[in-house]
Amino acid sequence: MNTSAILISAWKHQWRMTRHRAEPLWARLAVITGLALLIGLALALVSGAISNGFTTARWWQISLPANVLLSLSVAYTFTAIFRALELGLPAPWVAAIGTWRDWRAALFYTAIGMLGGTLGVLLGLRLVDLIWQLDILRHFMSSRSAWGQFLAISVVLSLIQWLWWRVHTKQQALQLKATETQLKLLQAQIEPHFLFNTLANVQSLIDYDTPRAKLMLENFTDYLRASLQNLRRDDCTLEQELETVASYLILLQTRMDERLRYTIEASAEARAATVPPLLLQPLVENAIHHGLEPKIEGGMVRISATVAQGRLHITVADNGMGLDVQPRPGRRGSGLALNNIRERLRTRYDGLASLRLTPGRPGTEAVLDLPYQLK
């Protein structure tokens, strides 16, 4: 990443609560300093315009530098409080706050803003007094009108911030919805090979193992229904997603016989989590298609889900062919599905979720790392 990309990333992620920050400290400080300098300059210009003081030495020597210093003080205090909360609050809280997109976020950030603003102004005034041998802080503290002005400005700024926030998030939500729908549509496509092979198996079982044919048809129905429902839903619980996966695996087990074994392990806490639909399913399909189906002796798929420190971890591990094997002709590559999942995570969680693929011994392990959310 080049410098400007790091700065842009730091700017974009500056206003959201997250414990782990990808950008280096200097980038975040540079962003916050730049913003403070701009605001300080603007305040100095306003005060200069009001008092018509551009021509006076006092404006150049005191008003301009003092305003900039005051802005820097507010900005650094705000950042320090923000970072202290990120590191000091329990991890699940930080994760939850990071995903807020509604009035809670507005209230929370306004409260920190007010706190940071007040402390920053008091600190900044003390510094101004020290540097220029003035007595503004005491004057400010004892003056009712000064406090009133400060409060009024704070409220107006908060209001502007809140309005901006609302418009921004609404727009973002619409955009995300469109992308999400498109990506989901791609993932909901049922592979024709899977469809016809499953039907062929039902056909082959009808005469000599009717109960099994029935069971297979039921599971196929469950799978199709869940896939169609998930297309229309924005959220589902992990429990629902695991049920779809289980129907799929039962179907595949009937087809592949002893060549496929699987386990699904998830805590009650994990099962209750809200997740985007059709996120897990493609990982399981990949494990089968690219991991186990091409392997002569078949193998095992292990699916597990746990909650730790406000994060939901979902693992799909297989002991199949592994990552280096070339895709076979006539098959959709696994990369397509993985890119699709990553894109969905990006639009929905904006950097707070990840999909990691590691080679197993043997096979492949895919881990989804998401913020733990409840409906």
Add this chain to the structure above:
Amino acid sequence: MTTALIADDEPHLAHYLKDQLALLWPELQIVHIARNGVEAAARIAELQPDLAFLDIQMPGLTGLEVAQGIEGATRVVFVTAYDEYALEAFEHAALDYVLKPVKAERLAKALARVKAGLTAPAAEPDAALAQALQRLMGGTATVPVLRYVRASQGELMHQIPVGEVLFFHADEKYTCVQTATAEYLIRTSIVELLPQLDPARFLQVHRATLINLDHLAGTRRDEASRLFVRFRGLERELPVSRAYVHQFKAM
């Protein structure tokens, strides 16, 4: 009696096809049901059935790869649930295939064609198979032509000019590079080598074999009418699979 082998990794489908065949063609004897491509290739070579019903998507070797390695007279019927490109190629080359789920009526038609083919073989059935395989498996990407093969042997690396290579022959894990005087092992597969070699000089004669026509001495047909290629100054002969036999007609 006509014999047949069925290869499908999904056991229910293999048994269903067997039952359907028993109904529609009672005289047909199923000699083996294979669960994967490697098993299918080995049993076809061993049992020499008249027919092989090959599923396309199988572990080990795909049905197409199995067909590419058949040396004897076994005639292939492909079985597939859905393979857009394969079906197009089969249609184009007028090859026999069956769709899953199997429809009795469609299967009967396909079998009638197969029966007719067994009694009165078409002029160039193998050429059609080779052409379809070429379409489905030959990479279309153009790769720079290979001039040297590099093979490591302990601490040494040998650079062999491609013109000196008599043939490339794939083992389970490695590809053997044979020159007039020595034999080397490389990790590059036949599939990867093929597009990098000059097609006017190197010819595929088997799933596992690419030969250099400049060093070809001739062919030999054995009592089971299988064809083998022979090289100048080398005793070892290599089998030619049926799909590629038509390339060696005498003038």
